[in-house]
Amino acid sequence: MIFLGTTLIIVSVLLLLFMAVAGLRRRRLSSVVFFAVACYAIIMAATAGDLIRQYGDELYLQASLIYGIGSIVLLMSVLFFSELVPGRRLSIPIWNQSDFQWHTNFATALALASIALIMIARENLMMNWNEARSSAGYLTVLSTMFFMLASPGIASAFIAKKLTLGIMLLLLCVGLFVVMGSRASLLGALFFGMWLMLLRARDAGSRLRIVAIAVVATFVVHFFLRTLRGLGIAGLLQAFDEGNLLTTLLAVGGDVDVSGGEAAIPKYLMFAIKVSSIHDFGFMTSIQRLLLLPIPRIEGWINKPVDVTYLLWEKGFQQGLLDGAQGQQILLESYLTGSFGSLHPTLFGEYFLVGGWVSLVLSTVVLGAILVAIDLFMHRANRLTSLALCGPMLVGYMFVARGNSVIGLGYFFYLGVIVSLLCYVANRAKKLLQLKPNQALNQPEGGSQ
Numbered sequence: 001m002i003f004l005g006t007t008l009i010i011v012s013v014l015l016l017l018f019m020a021v022a023g024l025r026r027r028r029l030s031s032v033v034f035f036a037v038a039c040y041a042i043i044m045a046a047t048a049g050d051l052i053r054q055y056g057d058e059l060y061l062q063a064s065l066i067y068g069i070g071s072i073v074l075l076m077s078v079l080f081f082s083e084l085v086p087g088r089r090l091s092i093p094i095w096n097q098s099d100f101q102w103h104t105n106f107a108t109a110l111a112l113a114s115i116a117l118i119m120i121a122r123e124n125l126m127m128n129w130n131e132a133r134s135s136a137g138y139l140t141v142l143s144t145m146f147f148m149l150a151s152p153g154i155a156s157a158f159i160a161k162k163l164t165l166g167i168m169l170l171l172l173c174v175g176l177f178v179v180m181g182s183r184a185s186l187l188g189a190l191f192f193g194m195w196l197m198l199l200r201a202r203d204a205g206s207r208l209r210i211v212a213i214a215v216v217a218t219f220v221v222h223f224f225l226r227t228l229r230g231l232g233i234a235g236l237l238q239a240f241d242e243g244n245l246l247t248t249l250l251a252v253g254g255d256v257d258v259s260g261g262e263a264a265i266p267k268y269l270m271f272a273i274k275v276s277s278i279h280d281f282g283f284m285t286s287i288q289r290l291l292l293l294p295i296p297r298i299e300g301w302i303n304k305p306v307d308v309t310y311l312l313w314e315k316g317f318q319q320g321l322l323d324g325a326q327g328q329q330i331l332l333e334s335y336l337t338g339s340f341g342s343l344h345p346t347l348f349g350e351y352f353l354v355g356g357w358v359s360l361v362l363s364t365v366v367l368g369a370i371l372v373a374i375d376l377f378m379h380r381a382n383r384l385t386s387l388a389l390c391g392p393m394l395v396g397y398m399f400v401a402r403g404n405s406v407i408g409l410g411y412f413f414y415l416g417v418i419v420s421l422l423c424y425v426a427n428r429a430k431k432l433l434q435l436k437p438n439q440a441l442n443q444p445e446g447g448s449q
Contacts, residue, residue, distance in 0.1 A: 002048055002057060005064035009045045012064075012071040013038045019075050024198060024207075027091035029378055030078065030371040032195075032394055033347075036401030037074075039215070040346050041067055044266035055270045063266075063273055063349075066360060070348035073361055077368025082375075090375035092390065093383040100160040103387050106422075107153020108165060110146040111172040117143035118179060140180075145418055147176050148185040148411070152391025155193035183225045184395045190214075190221055191398070192391035219262070265346055265402055268312070272345035272353045272403075275315050281308050283355040287363050289406045290370070293413050308354055309342035309404050316343055344403035367405065374412055388419045 016038035023031025044051070044067070052060045082088050121139035151173045157166030170189075177186045194214040201207045282288070285305045292304050316322055321343075345353065351363035374393070378386045392411050399408030 005061040006045050006048050008064040008068045009041050012067045013041045015071050028375050030375050032397040033401055036398050037347055040265050051270055063270055066348050066352050070364055073364040077365045081369050081372040090379050092378045093386050095387055099383050099387055100156040103156040104153050104160050104162050107150040108169055111150040114143045114146035144182050148392045151185050151189040152192035154189040188391035188395045191394035268343045268345040269349035272349040276353050278355055281311055281354045284359045284363055285354040286405050287366050312343040313341045346403045347401055350403040385419055
């Protein structure tokens with residue numbers, strides 16, 4: 001049973017990696033989803049023994065089938081919808097030095113705006129991120145979105161050879177992270193830099209080395225940011241005053257998950273399959289939430305389905321899934337923030353959870369259409385818009401793969417609107433500034449008549 005299940009997972013990995021490599025060669029951003037889903041499949045195969053001991057071989061085989069069928073449906077749906085695009089023009093634009101210079105300036109302005117907004121929104125900047133999270137308002141949300149768009153500019157600054165501005169932007173973003181605790185925002189800089197390196201690699205060997213470095217760097221940075229976020233400004237200052245700042249940052253306890261929680265994702269997939277129920281989680285709930293993204297929630301008037309990752313966390317809490325050191329850490333963060341946590345059961349676990357096989361197939365087909373639509377948008381958008389959105393979308397696609405597709409694809413919708421508005425305002429301001437000197441030149445000597 002374990003051999004058959006692991007064989008299915010390996011086949012899934014090969015299919016997913018084939019699509020990831022093919023997409024990367026065509027400069028398609030959606031290739032990241034295939035690669036990330038393949039990575040979680042590899043983790044699942046590597047931890048097969050532990051999963052079978054905890055859930056049994058029949059559930060493991062079912063999880064393998066779900067992964068296999070989900071991978072095939074995702075592959076076929078992306079290929080099908082890609083054929084509907086004339087010429088299959090779905091690649092992101094090729095950016096030049098002037099584009100990276102613009103992106104650097106754009107990101108620096110957003111980082112400064114993010115700092116200004118968070119200073120207005122927060123009465124006390126010394127609060128830890130989880131202490132401030134429960135009272136976050138619209139200004140905090142906008143500040144976080146600006147931060148998300150700003151951090152990839154670090155990579156652009158170094159490519160544009162603006163080293164001083166790049167270092168300054170890096171320091172600004174690290175400071176914002178310590179205050180706000182948004183790991184996704186800062187990871188955008190890492191992912192964007194690695195993506196640009198992959199696009200510029202000349203051969204397969206170079207790409208493999210970059211991917212290996214990216215995987216290791218992601219785990220290291222993810223874990224380090226988790227530690228840094230838990231300390232906050234007050235904790236860092238206290239550690240500095242006590243003379244043990246470096247020791248505090250590098251401390252790793254015996255029960256700490258050095259993967260930053262990623263290694264537990266296959267376990268959450270198994271649990272999601274076990275508790276899958278339309279009655280408890282609804283039918284195709286994530287797709288419903290995606291369709292409702294443009295509509296704001298109005299209490300008592302417009303109510304959206306609850307995110308299934310929250311419901312899965314609640315179910316896991318009720319059934320003892322959160323026992324142990326890792327679970328206790330999740331419970332502690334939820335207690336401090338005054339809100340439910342979330343469990344991410346991989347992309348296919350998220351879709352199977354809300355309607356079984358029917359939901360898995362239909363939801364994956366819809367996702368394939370959305371991925372192709374985003375690729376098409378990134379191809380047709382002007383180079384500056386696609387450049388501004390690339391970093392956050394890479395992080396968003398990681399969320400999609402780990403099983404929170406609503407949040408991941410929501411990055412594209414909400415940040416896309418913000419970037420479009422900012423570009424429109426910038427263009428209008430540029431035209432007005434150009435118009436005033438022309439009016440001054442055309443003004444008759446001695447004033448108007």
